[in-house]
Amino acid sequence: xxxxLIADKLSPAAIEIFKQRGVDxxxxxxxxxxELLKIIGDYDGLAVRSATKADKDVxxxxxxxxxxxxxxxxxxxxxxxxxxxxxxxxxxxxFGNSITTAEHAIAMMFALARQLPAADLSTQxxxxxxxxxxxVELYAKTLGLIGAGNIGGIVADRANGLKMKVIAYxxxxxxxxxxxxxxxxVELEDLLARADVITLHTPLTDKTRNILSAENxxxxxxxxxxxxxxxxxLVDEAALRKLLDEGHVGGAAxxxxxxxxxxxxVLFGAENFVATPHLGASTLEAQENVALQVAEQMSxxxxxxxxxNALNSPSVTADEAPKLKxxxxxxxxxxxxxxxxxxxxxxxxxxxxEGEVANLNTRPLTAAALAGVLRxxxxxxxxxxxxxxxxxxxxxxxxxxxxxxxxxxxLVRITVTTALGKRSFAGxxxxxxxxxxxxxxxxxDAPFAPAMLYVNNLDKPxxxxxxxxxxxxxxxxxxxxxLGRVSAGEDAIALIxxxxxxxxDLIAKVRDLPHVKEARNLQF
Numbered sequence: 001x002x003x004x005l006i007a008d009k010l011s012p013a014a015i016e017i018f019k020q021r022g023v024d025x026x027x028x029x030x031x032x033x034x035e036l037l038k039i040i041g042d043y044d045g046l047a048v049r050s051a052t053k054a055d056k057d058v059x060x061x062x063x064x065x066x067x068x069x070x071x072x073x074x075x076x077x078x079x080x081x082x083x084x085x086x087x088x089x090x091x092x093x094x095f096g097n098s099i100t101t102a103e104h105a106i107a108m109m110f111a112l113a114r115q116l117p118a119a120d121l122s123t124q125x126x127x128x129x130x131x132x133x134x135x136v137e138l139y140a141k142t143l144g145l146i147g148a149g150n151i152g153g154i155v156a157d158r159a160n161g162l163k164m165k166v167i168a169y170x171x172x173x174x175x176x177x178x179x180x181x182x183x184x185x186v187e188l189e190d191l192l193a194r195a196d197v198i199t200l201h202t203p204l205t206d207k208t209r210n211i212l213s214a215e216n217x218x219x220x221x222x223x224x225x226x227x228x229x230x231x232x233x234l235v236d237e238a239a240l241r242k243l244l245d246e247g248h249v250g251g252a253a254x255x256x257x258x259x260x261x262x263x264x265x266v267l268f269g270a271e272n273f274v275a276t277p278h279l280g281a282s283t284l285e286a287q288e289n290v291a292l293q294v295a296e297q298m299s300x301x302x303x304x305x306x307x308x309n310a311l312n313s314p315s316v317t318a319d320e321a322p323k324l325k326x327x328x329x330x331x332x333x334x335x336x337x338x339x340x341x342x343x344x345x346x347x348x349x350x351x352x353x354e355g356e357v358a359n360l361n362t363r364p365l366t367a368a369a370l371a372g373v374l375r376x377x378x379x380x381x382x383x384x385x386x387x388x389x390x391x392x393x394x395x396x397x398x399x400x401x402x403x404x405x406x407x408x409x410x411l412v413r414i415t416v417t418t419a420l421g422k423r424s425f426a427g428x429x430x431x432x433x434x435x436x437x438x439x440x441x442x443x444x445d446a447p448f449a450p451a452m453l454y455v456n457n458l459d460k461p462x463x464x465x466x467x468x469x470x471x472x473x474x475x476x477x478x479x480x481x482x483l484g485r486v487s488a489g490e491d492a493i494a495l496i497x498x499x500x501x502x503x504x505d506l507i508a509k510v511r512d513l514p515h516v517k518e519a520r521n522l523q524f
Contacts, residue, residue, distance in 0.1 A: 002302040004045035007052040014291035021299035037061045045298045056082040069294040084312045087382035096290035097281035102154035104280045105229040108253035111274050112225045144195025147202030148173045153181040192219040204231035214239035223250035229280045232257040244270040313384045314363035330434035331365040333448045334427040335372020338416045348396040348417035355405030444484030449497030452522040458515035459485045459492035474506045
């Protein structure tokens with residue numbers, strides 16, 4: 001039974017989901033880092049919100065960890081590169097709190113436009129300053145979205161309902177999607193010049209950090225309202241405070257800050273500044289939704305291999321997982337075959353899919369094939385870490401697909417390029433089991449065995465008897481014996497499944513046989 005550590009508070013209903021699915025869930029919240037380091041090695045999964053930090057030290061201590069689930073969107077508290085290098089899938093729940101976060105941004109917009117917090121404080125303080133709090137209408141104003149993904153799209157929908165004009169800057173927003181969510185796609189310079197209200201809905205990356213820099217803030221319209229319910233660090237806080245004090249920026253509302261908890265901040269105390277303590281996802285509905293979602297996602301992965309909302313691994317639906325399983329096994333073993341057949345640095349890997357397999361989700365298959373190719377060099381690599389490892393090593397990875405396969409219903413071919421040239425290997429799935437069907441352009445049909453002996457020779461009489469005698473002499477039992485050749489007397493391949501790995505002195509004797517070009521052990 002897989003074990004999951006719930007390190008931050010989750011809904012009891014989420015804990016019940018783990019138990020109903022057959023996952024042993026331990027709830028241990030409020031752990032210190034030292035306490036977490038002591039116990040994390042016992043778990044297959046780690047469920048967190050934002051309090052627990054899954055940093056590189058925790059990940060290094062997590063010997064059995066397979067998945068980290070973040071109940072929420074942001075994963076600033078998870079070291080994704082470290083998790084990826086350890087082959088740990090990192091999941092989040094990007095849709096469970098989208099409506100709640102979008103509504104918070106809209107609420108902040110109203111609070112700024114009508115100066116609600118200051119007016120409330122004044123009125124409850126016994127004052128009646130009706131003329132002091134002169135607000136602005138949102139009707140017919142231009143709302144500028146920086147980021148038009150899921151949350152930004154919901155904000156656009158609500159703003160359209162308020163009869164606002166919505167423009168959006170998002171490099172990934174397609175023209176079709178812009179029409180669908182009712183926004184005008186613009187460049188950042190245009191948005192800064194036109195927007196009466198700017199709201200941010202983008203992750204924090206090297207490209208988005210300080211996207212509202214001092215320079216960009218200076219380009220905004222006088223009186224602009226700035227709202228950030230996305231991530232601290234998207235706005236230069238010191239520059240914004242200066243423009244608030246000078247009156248260029250009419251107001252700002254932040255739910256997120258560069259440093260949190262934000263007990264002190266340069267923006268605090270500014271005129272018409274509204275602050276909330278990272279409440280974007282803080283509704284009963286959102287907290288329940290993300291907790292249930294992360295429990296389902298982690299259970300699916302641990303029990304069936306289905307991958308949802310992963311940040312460092314291809315997604316695999318619960319319906320796809322059983323269909324992909326035999327092809328993942330084929331891709332990984334075929335990749336392992338290829339990896340064991342090259343002795344110099346790999347420069348490129350091409351995976352070709354033919355027939356029915358070409359219509360499946362091939363990204364997990366490519367990742368599995370890469371893991372197989374790299375594992376002889378890097379024992380710890382797996383299908384989660386393999387794409388990142390290949391990229392780091394400068395290995396070019398490509399895929400190709402064709403709907404038809406001349407002989408087999410499905411065929412996978414892996415071609416590995418090194419400084420010495422190319423080597424190609426093909427396989428298929430027969431009755432749910434992976435098989436090798438082509439090596440060096442020669443057709444054969446061989447099952448994978450845990451231990452195999454590969455021999456490339458000229459097809460001459462006496463070879464089979466000679467190699468059989470050598471194996472018998474060393475007490476190595478033959479399980480399967482499969483041959484491929486160009487034609488009599490020419491290039492030939494023998495793939496021999498054996499019950500135990502052949503010792504190196506036996507491999508040396510095989511290499512010394514007449515007409516043998518190459519011989520090596522293979523393990524799967």
